[in-house]
Amino acid sequence: MIDLVTLKTFPSMNLKEYVRDTGTKLMVFSPFVSFLQGLEDMNSELAVRNALQVVQDAIEGTDCGVLGICHLNKKADLDAVEKLLGSVAFANYVRSVMLVKCENRETAQHRLVHAKHNWSIKGSDLLYTPECIGEPRSQDVRVIWSMPESNVEADNLYDRTKKPEKKSAVAGSISEVPRRRPSRSGYRRSRGGWVQS
Secondary structure (H helix, E strand, O other), rough: OOOOOOOOOOOHHHHHHHHHHHOOOOEEOOHHHHHHHOOOOOEEEEEEEHHHHHHHHHHOOOEEEEOOOOOOOOOOOOOHHHHHHOHHHHHHHEEEEEEEEEOOOOOOEEEEEEEEOOOOOOOOOEEEEEEEOOOOOOEEEEEEEEEEOOOOOOOHOOOOOOOOOOOOOOOOHHHOOOOOOOOOOEEEEEEEEEEEE
């Protein structure tokens, strides 16, 4: 069973009772910070730890896990786990942190990296590509999983100092590449726009 709880209904819930009464096995909070009751300052380590303790208390002694989805800041000089927006307590308090990065915008392939792994063995990186099933923009999506040839160090995952690979040749001139998606199928996205497949 999947139960959708919104930001409007969540504050009135007794999370501890809900988990125990329903036998919930996984709670997904997106974005996590919005569901942390009483959290007034997401940059305060003490405030974040107190808010996370409420969630921990609710699942203590149950088979329920929590997946909190957080956003990253764009600061380049931070370690991967420190890129989580707000206090470092978001990363320090939890036992496991997974990071996601788009690997290939043309194919929508993403890389999932196990960045922090207390009490567990570090998992291998995974690649995944979400695919729409049926009509374009449908809400029915499947995910295609694969293994990369090698793992990436979490701290190098968002490294923007890498220079793009040099291209040995350019196919056509930029003026020949449409900037907007053509109305007909048979085109694919490229770095300069849309090209015929």
